[in-house]
Amino acid sequence: xxxxxxPLTTRSPISRRRKMKNRIATSVLVLCLLAALAPLAMxxxxxxxxxxxxxxxxxxxxxSISLSDRSGGWLHGLFGSLYMLGIATVIALPLGIAAAxxxxxxxxxxxxxxxxxxxxVMTGVPSIFVGLFIYAxxxxxxxxxxxxxxxxxxxxxLPIIVRSSEEILRLVPDDLRRGAYALGARRWQxxxxxxxxxxxxxxxxxxxxxxxxxxxxxxxxxxxxxxxxQIVTHFQGQPQAALxxxxxxxxxxxxEAAKAKAWAGALELMLLVLIxxxxxxxxxxxxxxxxx
Numbered sequence: 001x002x003x004x005x006x007p008l009t010t011r012s013p014i015s016r017r018r019k020m021k022n023r024i025a026t027s028v029l030v031l032c033l034l035a036a037l038a039p040l041a042m043x044x045x046x047x048x049x050x051x052x053x054x055x056x057x058x059x060x061x062x063x064s065i066s067l068s069d070r071s072g073g074w075l076h077g078l079f080g081s082l083y084m085l086g087i088a089t090v091i092a093l094p095l096g097i098a099a100a101x102x103x104x105x106x107x108x109x110x111x112x113x114x115x116x117x118x119x120x121v122m123t124g125v126p127s128i129f130v131g132l133f134i135y136a137x138x139x140x141x142x143x144x145x146x147x148x149x150x151x152x153x154x155x156x157x158l159p160i161i162v163r164s165s166e167e168i169l170r171l172v173p174d175d176l177r178r179g180a181y182a183l184g185a186r187r188w189q190x191x192x193x194x195x196x197x198x199x200x201x202x203x204x205x206x207x208x209x210x211x212x213x214x215x216x217x218x219x220x221x222x223x224x225x226x227x228x229x230q231i232v233t234h235f236q237g238q239p240q241a242a243l244x245x246x247x248x249x250x251x252x253x254x255x256e257a258a259k260a261k262a263w264a265g266a267l268e269l270m271l272l273v274l275i276x277x278x279x280x281x282x283x284x285x286x287x288x289x290x291x292x
Contacts, residue, residue, distance in 0.1 A: 044270070051267030054260040060268070065229040067250065067258040074265055076231045078272075080146070080241035081215060083233075084225065087150035088157055088214055093207060096161025097196075103162075104169040105191050115162075122159040130155050131220030139224060145236040149225030153217060157210035164206030165199075172198045201284035208280045212273050218244040243269050 054070070064072025099119075103112050134152045142148055172195050180190040196203070221227075226239035227249070234240075243265050250262030 047263065047266050047270055050260075051263035051265075054264035055267050056264075059261070059264050063230055064261075067253045068255040070257040070260065074241075074243065074246050074261065074268070076228060076241040077243040077246040077265065078268065079231050080225065080228065081243045081269075081272075084146055084150040084153060084221075084240060084242065085211065085215055087147065088153035089207075089211060091150065091154040092157040092161055092210065096158050096207075096210070097165050097203060099162045100165035100169055101191055101195070103166050105187065105195065119159045119162045122155070123163065126219075127156055127217050128219040128223075131223035134220065135223040143237055144224065144226035144239040145234065146225065146232070146240045147236040149221050149240055149242070152220035152224045153214040156217060156220065157214050160210035160213060161207055164209060165203050168199045168202035168206055169195060171202065204280050204284040208277055211276060211280075215273060215276075216244060216269065218242075218248050221245055222248075243272075 056073075058071065059073035060078070061075055062073040063076045064074070066072070099115060103115060106112075130152050134148050134155070138148050138151070176194050176198060177190055180194045185193070221242050221244060225242055225245065227245040228239045228241040230241075232238050232240050247262045247265040247269070250258040250265065253259065253262075
């Protein structure tokens with residue numbers, strides 16, 4: 001029985017069909033990618049086009065109390081946002097990573113089930129409900145201020161940190177854990193000295209999702225931070241400013257100067273998220289190099 005062979009320069013019909021299917025699938029994926037990026041590109045383009053004229057050095061370094069005056073800036077909003085975000089990160093990041101570590105490493109079914117359930121519920125809760133909760137429980141006793149605003153942001157960050165950190169910790173190979181146990185390490189020593197360093201870059205990247213969401217929140221801050229027209233350094237007891245609150249106020253104002261500043265504030269907020277993301281990626285990359 002003879003076997004028919006084809007020259008190397010001749011493609012079989014099966015090969016041609018496979019290549020055609022591959023081209024079609026690649027074209028469809030590229031179109032889907034472009035369709036997903038198009039709204040993002042349009043949003044960035046509109047924000048840059050309308051915010052760039054008012055995005056000046058004066059806008060970044062001065063404060064203004066007038067909505068009808070184009071001079072002055074929103075330095076107090078930038079300071080307040082970073083102030084509350086820093087406190088919220090200090091509260092939510094250790095708690096979220098510790099909860100995820102508990103879910104992955106200890107796995108006590110009586111507790112992991114309720115923790116995952118409440119985490120999933122909190123992930124889908126509208127942010128205004130978190131603001132109402134803080135307003136009803138703390139604002140009446142403590143008043144508006146930085147701490148209650150940061151606490152509302154921390155509650156929004158916590159479920160995102162828990163879920164993302166849990167998935168990252170699950171990716172750590174079990175061989176690393178077994179090797180640590182074989183050397184006589186206890187579970188907490190393995191978790192702190194082996195698992196967390198191995199998952200460090202992923203944990204940083206996952207935490208950026210929560211930080212970016214908290215930085216762009218407005219609804220809970222209306223009921224907690226309340227807003228201010230100057231730089232406020234008090235930890236609690238005085239209303240605090242935030243970029244998102246100023247953008248919300250400026251966008252609702254009838255004055256063109258306030259709307260122009262709102263676009264500039266949106267551009268500043270977008271650049272701030274970009275800078276924080278870049279710094280986090282840089283830290284994660286250096287951490288991954290150091291762990292090798």
